[in-house]
Every structure is written in C-alpha cells, then in structure tokens.
Amino acid sequence: MTLMCCARFADQPTAVKFEKHLTENGVNVYHHYTIPNYPTDIDLIVSDKGYGKNDYVETSRRLVVITAPGPGSGKMAVCLSQLYHEHKHGVKAGYAKYETFPIWNLPLKHPVNVAYEAATADLNDVNMIDPFHLEAYGKTTVNYNRDIEIFPVLNTMFEQILGESPYKSPTDMGVNMAGNCIIDDDVVCEAANQEIIRRYYNALSNRTKGVGAQDEAYKIGLLMKQNRLTTADRAVVAPALEKARQTGAPAAAIQLADGTIITGKTSALLGACAAMLLNALKKLANIPKEVDILDAAVIEPIQKLKVETFGSNNPRLHTDEILIALAMSAVTNPTAKVAMERLPQLRDTDAHATVILSETDMRILKKLGIRLTTEPEYETERLYRK
Numbered sequence: 001m002t003l004m005c006c007a008r009f010a011d012q013p014t015a016v017k018f019e020k021h022l023t024e025n026g027v028n029v030y031h032h033y034t035i036p037n038y039p040t041d042i043d044l045i046v047s048d049k050g051y052g053k054n055d056y057v058e059t060s061r062r063l064v065v066i067t068a069p070g071p072g073s074g075k076m077a078v079c080l081s082q083l084y085h086e087h088k089h090g091v092k093a094g095y096a097k098y099e100t101f102p103i104w105n106l107p108l109k110h111p112v113n114v115a116y117e118a119a120t121a122d123l124n125d126v127n128m129i130d131p132f133h134l135e136a137y138g139k140t141t142v143n144y145n146r147d148i149e150i151f152p153v154l155n156t157m158f159e160q161i162l163g164e165s166p167y168k169s170p171t172d173m174g175v176n177m178a179g180n181c182i183i184d185d186d187v188v189c190e191a192a193n194q195e196i197i198r199r200y201y202n203a204l205s206n207r208t209k210g211v212g213a214q215d216e217a218y219k220i221g222l223l224m225k226q227n228r229l230t231t232a233d234r235a236v237v238a239p240a241l242e243k244a245r246q247t248g249a250p251a252a253a254i255q256l257a258d259g260t261i262i263t264g265k266t267s268a269l270l271g272a273c274a275a276m277l278l279n280a281l282k283k284l285a286n287i288p289k290e291v292d293i294l295d296a297a298v299i300e301p302i303q304k305l306k307v308e309t310f311g312s313n314n315p316r317l318h319t320d321e322i323l324i325a326l327a328m329s330a331v332t333n334p335t336a337k338v339a340m341e342r343l344p345q346l347r348d349t350d351a352h353a354t355v356i357l358s359e360t361d362m363r364i365l366k367k368l369g370i371r372l373t374t375e376p377e378y379e380t381e382r383l384y385r386k
Contacts, residue, residue: 075097130142132148197229273357
C-alpha cells in the first residue's frame with residue numbers, strides 16, 4: 001500500500017490541490033507541520049507540540065520504506081516523527097537508512113566516493129571521515145558532512161524518544177553494503193572517473209544555460225585535479241573537437257562498445273548528432289560509408305514540413321527526425337532495416353558534441369542510453385532559444 005506524507009504542510013493551494021488529486025485516486029495523505037527551530041530545539045521537537053502535532057501514519061507491515069523526491073525533502077524527519085508516535089502507541093520501532101553514496105568502506109578519495117561529491121556539488125556535500133565511528137570503534141569509515149553535522153542532534157532525539165540511542169555514529173545508521181560488491185576495482189575506478197568528467201561538462205553547460213549553482217563547475221574541477229583527471233581523459237572529446245576544426249561547423253563523436261570512435265559533421269542535410277548516429281549504425285551493421293540508408297523520398301517531405309509548415313529556417317534533420325526517417329525507410333529498404341536493428345547496441349556508449357544541443361536531441365540520445373556531454377557553448381549567439 002502506498003501512503004503520502006506532505007511535509008511542512010500549511011494549506012498551500014498547490015499542496016491542497018495535489019492532495020485532492022491523490023485522495024481521489026485512492027492514496028491516503030498525511031500531514032506533517034513546520035516545527036520552529038528545527039532541528040536544534042530538541043525539547044520542543046520531541047513533544048506533543050512538535051512531532052506530536054504531526055499525523056500518525058498507521059501501518060500494517062513490519063517493514064516500511066520511506067522515499068522522497070530528493071535531498072532535503074523530509075525523509076528523516078518523517079522517520080523520526082513516526083518513531084515518536086510509534087513509541088507513544090507502545091510499538092517498539094527502529095530506523096535505518098540506505099545511502100547509496102558515499103560508500104562507507106571505500107577510501108575517502110576512492111574515485112567512486114569522489115564521483116559522489118561531483119554528483120552533489122550543487123548541494124555542497126563533502127565526504128569526510130566519520131569521527132564518531134572512529135571514536136566508538138577505532139575504525140575509519142567515510143560519511144558526508146550533512147549526516148556528520150546532524151548526528152549529535154539525532155542522537156539526542158533518539159535518546160528522548162526511545163530512552164537510549166541505538167547508534168554510536170551516523171555510519172551505524174546505514175545499511176549500504178555496495179562496497180562489498182566490487183569485484184574489479186580498476187573497472188569501477190575508470191567508470192567513476194568518467195562520471196566525474198561527465199558531471200564537469202554538465203556543470204559547465206548548465207552555467208552557460210544560466211541554470212544550476214554557479215560554482216558547481218569550479219568544485220568539480222577541483223575534484224578532477226585531485227584525481228589527476230582532465231577532459232582529455234574522455235576519449236570522445238578530442239575526435240569531436242578535431243572534426244569541428246576540420247569542417248568549421250559543429251561536430252559530434254561516439255565511442256562504440258569495442259572502442260571504435262565514430263564522428264558526425266554538420267551538413268546541409270543532417271545535424272552533427274544525426275550524422276553521428278547514422279554513421280555509428282552503419283559501422284555496427286557493416287554497411288559501407290558510401291551506401292545511403294535513407295531514401296530521398298522520405299527525407300524531402302520531412303524537410304518540406306519543417307520549412308514550409310513549421311516555419312523553420314533550418315531544413316537539417318535532427319536526431320528524432322532522422323530516426324523517424326530511418327524507421328520509415330526500413331519498411332521498404334532492407335539495408336535501413338539492418339541499421340535500425342542495431343539501435344540497441346548504442347546503449348551504454350559515450351558521446352560528445354561540440355555545442356550545446358537542443359532539448360529534443362539530448363532527450364533522444366538519453367532514451368537511446370547514450371551518455372552525452374557537450375562543450376559549454378551554443379552554435380549561434382542568439383539571446384533567445386527554443
């Protein structure tokens with residue numbers, strides 16, 4: 001059974017509207033309220049005027065999983081409030097958390113843990129040695145700043161709710177055993193390093209777009225230096241930039257599963273990423289470069305629709321349009337059909353474009369399972385973009 005708890009509820013119109021929608025669809029909704037001076041005024045928090053004001057969520061299962069949209073959304077507060085109410089109802093309840101990262105039994109500067117810092121640079125998360133765990137057990141474990149900073153407060157809350165705290169450290173609260181699942185550390189380290197570089201490029205592009213934290217790219221750049229990484233360690237970057245230099249127009253490159261790198265250039269017919277996709281599919285299907293896998297009879301109506309009906313100044317086909325054209329051609333063209341059948345082989349590949357792509361292109365590449373990065377600049381200097 002799914003239940004919904006609305007944290008910090010204050011009759012906000014949007015919250016009320018959303019609650020109505022949920023209840024009409026059979027989802028029970030409960031309210032938790034803002035507690036003054038949370039989380040420092042523990043005497044108030046752990047009282048009938050604090051957690052006691054929240055709705056008691058009655059459950060029927062021994063194990064209850066609490067999820068939420070993201071960090072800072074109130075998961076822990078809901079857990080602690082529920083512990084308070086269960087205790088008041090004479091139910092002996094416990095609490096544990098599953099934090100995927102950082103991985104507590106990997107070294108502080110292991111690439112996986114550094115990749116976590118890169119992924120949460122916008123939240124200012126910083127990996128740290130858990131001093132409470134070190135003091136209690138004499139063992140070095142890795143946690144992060146927010147959990148370590150709030151632990152003394154949580155510990156006191158547990159003591160007030162349960163009589164004594166079941167935990168001696170924030171690491172004690174976790175149940176993550178992912179570190180024990182690594183069987184090839186070299187592969188894992190390389191994957192983590194690549195994730196750090198991808199996060200760096202994403203942060204640079206977000207800064208150009210005017211979204212995200214302004215210092216996010218700077219923080220990830222420092223992490224790259226600590227791990228002795230540069231953008232040159234991403235294999236698809238240099239070929240894409242070289243193709244753009246040769247053609248004087250935006251370009252893209254993709255690295256296939258066997259390590260082969262395929263590029264695509266901008267032309268009158270195709271955008272760079274569309275060309276890259278077609279070239280990659282030809283390679284995977286062993287189709288010679290000079291063979292056309294798209295019928296002109298399919299391409300021309302799409303271009304006419306774009307220009308004459310939609311008023312576009314750019315007749316070039318982009319990724320979504322090229323895939324539709326390929327699917328249509330595959331009906332009568334056996335070569336196009338073979339290329340179409342190779343699309344699943346693009347999953348879990350890496351690609352790089354020399355300009356920021358349209359939202360449509362990025363969405364299509366993501367759906368194909370391609371890990372894309374882009375240079376942090378636009379193709380044109382137009383102020384407004386669709």
